[in-house]
Amino acid sequence: MDEYLTTLGSHFDPMVLKLWELQERLKSTGVSVEIQKMLDEALDLFFKRDRYCEANTSPVSPELDLINQMTLTHPWTDLYVQGKTNWSLRPFMMTGFKEGQFLKFIVSMSNAKRVLEIGTFTGYGALSCAEALPDDGEVITCDFDPYLESLVKEYTSKSVHGRKISIRLGPALETLNVLGNEKKTFYVIFLDADKDKYWAYYQAIMDRGLLAPRGTIVVDNALFYGQVYRETRDTYGEALKTFNDNVSRDPRVTTVLIPLQDGIRLIRRTEDMLGKRQAD
Numbered sequence: 001m002d003e004y005l006t007t008l009g010s011h012f013d014p015m016v017l018k019l020w021e022l023q024e025r026l027k028s029t030g031v032s033v034e035i036q037k038m039l040d041e042a043l044d045l046f047f048k049r050d051r052y053c054e055a056n057t058s059p060v061s062p063e064l065d066l067i068n069q070m071t072l073t074h075p076w077t078d079l080y081v082q083g084k085t086n087w088s089l090r091p092f093m094m095t096g097f098k099e100g101q102f103l104k105f106i107v108s109m110s111n112a113k114r115v116l117e118i119g120t121f122t123g124y125g126a127l128s129c130a131e132a133l134p135d136d137g138e139v140i141t142c143d144f145d146p147y148l149e150s151l152v153k154e155y156t157s158k159s160v161h162g163r164k165i166s167i168r169l170g171p172a173l174e175t176l177n178v179l180g181n182e183k184k185t186f187y188v189i190f191l192d193a194d195k196d197k198y199w200a201y202y203q204a205i206m207d208r209g210l211l212a213p214r215g216t217i218v219v220d221n222a223l224f225y226g227q228v229y230r231e232t233r234d235t236y237g238e239a240l241k242t243f244n245d246n247v248s249r250d251p252r253v254t255t256v257l258i259p260l261q262d263g264i265r266l267i268r269r270t271e272d273m274l275g276k277r278q279a280d
């Protein structure tokens with residue numbers, strides 16, 4: 001468990017953080033060894049489950065591995081201080097291993113030809129999707145940080161699937177409007193940029209017809225560190241809660257929220273969930 005402790009402070013699951021806090025507090029109160037041991041085991045069980053899931057998830061391509069390594073070691077703080085990035089980008093923003101494989105499954109199961117990603121960062125999600133697309137498939141990914149464009153091109157071009165990826169630079173809401181004017185539609189749309197605009201992105205997707213028939217919206221951070229079901233929320237937590245509430249009330253869609261990583265929400269038009277087209 002020790003290997004996790006350094007990153008535990010920013011863990012996405014508040015239950016784990018509470019257990020850890022309790023474990024730390026009990027150490028100084030002279031509580032019985034037996035109780036301490038049970039608490040250690042409880043915390044350890046969580047990480048065992050995590051490791052087990054990872055061990056039973058297929059390994060990713062060497063090119064995705066390389067993006068992962070580069071993201072973890074890139075000098076993000078220096079770049080921000082030197083004014084080379086819009087804001088302080090951080091490795092934890094990356095989609096990563098399990099979620100990347102999950103995305104790949106969704107793209108593959110949807111028989112998707114075109115994928116839209118809102119929020120590129122270092123291209124992990126974009127390449128995960130591209131790997132599951134046919135040769136004539138396309139991933140359009142949007143970001144507003146110019147620094148990322150050449151970095152993503154450099155790393156995704158190391159893969160044969162990289163040529164399926166194109167980046168649209170600019171504020172994502174503007175890009176969605178442009179894509180709407182171009183009459184583009186997408187089978188899978190991965191929502192993973194600034195959390196306070198999720199609802200605006202969702203409305204643009206639905207109102208501008210960007211979601212293809214039988215398409216799926218995949219929403220990242222739907223639990224937002226547990227803030228959506230807790231009393232205290234910051235601006236992003238509040239935005240996610242409002243987004244979740246609004247989507248749950250939208251009669252046009254059917255949805256499921258999965259507690260994978262920081263929560264993934266899948267959204268589809270209700271008519272596409274009824275088997276109506278197949279029955280007709």
Ligand SMILES: C[S@@+](CC[C@H](N)C(=O)[O-])C[C@H]1O[C@@H](n2cnc3c(N)ncnc32)[C@H](O)[C@@H]1O
Nearest residue numbers: 093094095119120121125143144171172193194
């Ligand atoms: C969580 S990261 C995306 C992670 C990425 N999907 C992956 O697979 O690793 C969010 C990204 O959204 C971008 N972003 C934030 N606000 C944006 C906006 N208004 N328009 C476009 N991109 C934005 C950030 O620059 C950042 O790269």
